[in-house]
Amino acid sequence: MQILIIEAILLLFLIFITVCIILNKDILACTIIYSAFSFCAVLTYFMFGSPDVAFTEAVIGTMSTIFFVAALKKIDRWCK
Amino acid sequence: MKNNSMKKAFGGLILDTSFRILVPFTLVYGMYILTHGEYSPGGGFQAGALVAVGIVLVRMIQGGDKDMFNVSGPMAVVCAGVGTFIYAGTGWLTIFGGGLFLDYGALPVPMHHLAELHALGILMIEIGVTVCVMMTIINIMDAIIERLDDDLEEEVECDGNNH
Secondary structure, eight states, X not given: OHHHHHHHHHHXXXXXXXXXXXXOOBHHHHHHHHHHHHHHHHHXXXXXXXXXXXXXXXXXXXXXXXXXXXXXXXXXXXXX | OXXXXXXXXXXXXXXXXXXXXXXXXXXXXXXXXXXXXXTSSOOHHHHHHHHHHHHHHHHHHHOSSSSSSOOOTHHHHHHHHHHHHHHHHHHHHHHHTTXXXXXXXXXXXXXXXXXXXXXXXXXXXXXXXXXXHHHHHHHHXXXXXXXXXXXXXXXXXXHHXXX
8 A cells, every 4th residue: 555655656746747847948957857757767667666677767867868968058948 | 168168177176086986886887787687687788878877977077088988989889880799799609509590509618508508698698788888878979079069169260250
């Protein structure tokens, strides 16, 4: 029962973070919030019993955050 | 404008000290995941991504040309090809040993237990995958940084012409 509650909280976090990313106008903030999404996804995969996928997501989440921030130097920070 | 170039070092005291502690552990952990991936979560892809994280961290903190692991440009492409060749070469080795492609039981190595041969074959293809993934991620990072720097230099030249 407690595991169900934790899973539900994690999934609600995922939905909440996704809505935050969609509604945000600041792309740098979106990138940082996306890393939070990646962290919650790692915990969710771990709770559902696939540590392999969780580990991959942790590493690739870090990598993609670095890539997004590096690519952000090219474009405007605020979307219109 | 020149200071925006990503090839220059931006580390201060804290970043320099922390990456000196962080990066060796990242590399060693990547090797551990590569070699221990049979019995625990992990494998070639994750190990390659971890080692690439370490090298990209060094490159971003220490700057472009003076860093410790200066693998960039054509060298990275060649190394990615070498990784793929290691994978395919393992398959061809088993063909030369008389089996099918990637049929680890037929590896021409003097070991008699089938499980040992399987472990050796899987370790070899995982080394290939690790090298390929690591070099590909470094390559993507190089492409992004070089394109950014080219654009920045163009902007600087335009500014110089205007004034």
